[in-house]
Amino acid sequence: MTPQRTIRSVRRAFSSWPAIAVLATADVTRAAAAVVPHVGSTSATPNLAEAAAAGVASALPDMALRDAALRDATPIVGLEASPELAHWYQSSAPATDDYWVDSEGYYKVLYRRFSLSLGAAAYAKFNTNMQISGAAGVGTNLDMEDLLGLDDSSLVARIDAHYAFNRRHWLMASYYDINRDGTKTIPDDIQVGDVTIPAGSVDSRFDTAIIKLAYRYNFVDDLRTVIGASFGFHVMSLDTAISSNSVDVSESFKVTAPLPLIGLHGAYALGRKWKLAASAEFLQFDVGDYQGLITDTRLTLEHDTFKNFGWGIGFNGFQADAEIQDGDLDGDIEYGYQGLMLYVRMMF
Numbered sequence: 001m002t003p004q005r006t007i008r009s010v011r012r013a014f015s016s017w018p019a020i021a022v023l024a025t026a027d028v029t030r031a032a033a034a035v036v037p038h039v040g041s042t043s044a045t046p047n048l049a050e051a052a053a054a055g056v057a058s059a060l061p062d063m064a065l066r067d068a069a070l071r072d073a074t075p076i077v078g079l080e081a082s083p084e085l086a087h088w089y090q091s092s093a094p095a096t097d098d099y100w101v102d103s104e105g106y107y108k109v110l111y112r113r114f115s116l117s118l119g120a121a122a123y124a125k126f127n128t129n130m131q132i133s134g135a136a137g138v139g140t141n142l143d144m145e146d147l148l149g150l151d152d153s154s155l156v157a158r159i160d161a162h163y164a165f166n167r168r169h170w171l172m173a174s175y176y177d178i179n180r181d182g183t184k185t186i187p188d189d190i191q192v193g194d195v196t197i198p199a200g201s202v203d204s205r206f207d208t209a210i211i212k213l214a215y216r217y218n219f220v221d222d223l224r225t226v227i228g229a230s231f232g233f234h235v236m237s238l239d240t241a242i243s244s245n246s247v248d249v250s251e252s253f254k255v256t257a258p259l260p261l262i263g264l265h266g267a268y269a270l271g272r273k274w275k276l277a278a279s280a281e282f283l284q285f286d287v288g289d290y291q292g293l294i295t296d297t298r299l300t301l302e303h304d305t306f307k308n309f310g311w312g313i314g315f316n317g318f319q320a321d322a323e324i325q326d327g328d329l330d331g332d333i334e335y336g337y338q339g340l341m342l343y344v345r346m347m348f
Helices: 003-015 017-024 028-039 048-059 063-077 083-091
Strands: 114-133 153-164 169-186 190-192 195-197 200-221 225-244 250-269 274-287 290-306 309-326 329-347
Touching (some): 114 169, 114 250, 114 309, 153 329, 195 250, 225 274, 250 290, 290 329
Antiparallel strands (some): 114 153, 114 329, 169 200, 250 274, 274 290
16 A cells, blocks of 8 residues: 555544544554554654644544544654644643643742742841931931940841732832830030030930832743843831930931832742742932932742742841931931841742
8 A cells, every 4th residue: 555545544534433433432542553554654654644633633623532632643653753743742741730830831939929928137237327417517427336326236027028910020019117226325425417415325216117119020031030120119217316314405307218229130940949039229319308329139048838838038238328308407327237037928
């Protein structure tokens, strides 16, 4: 029998209703095995598999039956017989049962729709220098930790949230506040704004509340790597006060500064449940009553322990050099800290 006559016979066989019955009952393997020995190897008749596939496609209106038949027949007919059949066979393969990698091969540890992180940050190495000037003249340059005894470490609660519209477009939000105070005896008078604080015992307070909101665009979003840029605001509420314990005199400085930030970020799936992520946000700004430079860096390692629960550990560093006005007072502030974060994550 010539290859041409064999192809015509196979087309008629696969187009007939008896063949459909054979295929529908998962006997396609035996049917293919019976045909192939009579025509020789599939390499001698490269169009045989393609003809068989065409016959199945036209004869089986039920897509599930067609795919099942092709998966059963292909190992015997041979993928090398036809690129079309090979593609058909591979595309109809059963979906993986691995929850951590989706049907397209993307690692879910990178592409959660929503996540909420709750934890603690142990910030240390605070560096706070402040100079408050007013109508009375230029204020004293104050090292808040060394001169006034402010705490140089603080354990704070922190909340971070993430929402993904899709793989490219994300929203990020964070909130935490750092409250520090101290008491120390100063050897000399200090000028703070329009007030002179006499030598002696002095109480001080330096509180900050930080809200971050950023939009992220990922220009790389492959199976296990994300790289992108961001734009957002770092809203910092600053409330500081210095008072004397020997006389009734004090000065305070309070302001809320919405500081714009741009940034870069990246993440890599180390495995099905592990993710390493990094981000750096920065901006030299001059907006209204606020001007200066701000940087915020973050490096985290996260583990998706369960489908909707995981944990993470990371490092966060922040530095701001800003000139800020509060009414008649001008504040020149250098403020920075760094520390470790430990948190639990809920994600969907």
